[in-house]
Amino acid sequence: MEDEDYEYQRALQFDRRISRMPVLQHLTQILIDELEAGARDKILDVGTGTGRLGIALSSVVSGGVIVGIDPDRGMLRVAREKISERKLQNFSVVQGVAESLPFPSEVFDAACLLLSFHHFSVHERAVAEICRVLRAGGQVLSVDPILEKPADEAEERLNRLIEKAFKFAHGPTFRFFTEAELRGLYEGAGFAVERCQVLSFPFRWRKIEEVPMGAHWLQAYELLLEDAPSLVELFERKYFTFRERFGELVVHGEMKWVLVKAVKT
Numbered sequence: 587m588e589d590e591d592y593e594y595q596r597a598l599q600f601d602r603r604i605s606r607m608p609v610l611q612h613l614t615q616i617l618i619d620e621l622e623a624g625a626r627d628k629i630l631d632v633g634t635g636t637g638r639l640g641i642a643l644s645s646v647v648s649g650g651v652i653v654g655i656d657p658d659r660g661m662l663r664v665a666r667e668k669i670s671e672r673k674l675q676n677f678s679v680v681q682g683v684a685e686s687l688p689f690p691s692e693v694f695d696a697a698c699l700l701l702s703f704h705h706f707s708v709h710e711r712a713v714a715e716i717c718r719v720l721r722a723g724g725q726v727l728s729v730d731p732i733l734e735k736p737a738d739e740a741e742e743r744l745n746r747l748i749e750k751a752f753k754f755a756h757g758p759t760f761r762f763f764t765e766a767e768l769r770g771l772y773e774g775a776g777f778a779v780e781r782c783q784v785l786s787f788p789f790r791w792r793k794i795e796e797v798p799m800g801a802h803w804l805q806a807y808e809l810l811l812e813d814a815p816s817l818v819e820l821f822e823r824k825y826f827t828f829r830e831r832f833g834e835l836v837v838h839g840e841m842k843w844v845l846v847k848a849v850k851t
Contacts, residue, residue: 593660627695633702637665654679684712713775751806777848
């Protein structure tokens with residue numbers, strides 16, 4: 587019970603934190619616009635977390651069904667409370683993992699992944715499972731943070747150290763993908779990629795709490811200062827600069843995501 591309460595409190599804090607990030611609202615709307623969902627569609631929200639995307643979709647598919655899936659009990663508890671508070675009838679959540687979806691084959695019209703792909707443990711299997719549960723012609727929409735494709739050895743080392751810092755927080759299976767790698771994963775699972783677009787969002791001396799995964803980007807910066815100070819200038823040029831202003835930490839830089847829109851062939 588104590589573990590469940592801890593997970594729940596952690597999920598509540600997470601939900602409050604991301605609600606203060608305008609960029610996530612922006613990315614959510616981009617995904618919904620690209621989805622072009624029908625009012626009676628059946629949509630799978632993979633990595634639903636606290637249900638923010640599913641709630642936003644509930645009015646779009648007013649006569650349809652949205653099912654969210656996530657392995658985190660605390661996140662799902664928060665999602666269920668929000669669903670109950672809003673009296674939503676077409677959105678429900680279940681516990682499970684993307685690598686083994688607890689659904690029959692060919693039952694969904696679309697699948698959405700909003701900032702969840704990088705959390706999967708076996709990415710090829712997760713994409714194959716998503717393909718399995720989609721009907722022929724069904725579409726998958728994914729938005730996920732990316733690192734830039736390394737152009738030389740220094741950039742390759744920088745990417746490895748950034749991933750190392752993020753694994754401290756998210757576990758050993760966490761990884762970033764490049765645009766080309768994501769395209770290859772979807773095509774390899776039987777999807778035809780219709781769109782693969784990099785989305786950039788600038789942060790101009792914003793509070794670290796306003797940057798998605800801001801604390802982890804700071805950990806990456808601190809790791810570079812300790813283990814590879816020669817790469818700090820490269821990190822600041824490609825990603826973020828951290829400074830203290832008026833007693834608080836602020837961030838300047840740019841973060842990139844990739845939008846993938848693909849259709850099951």
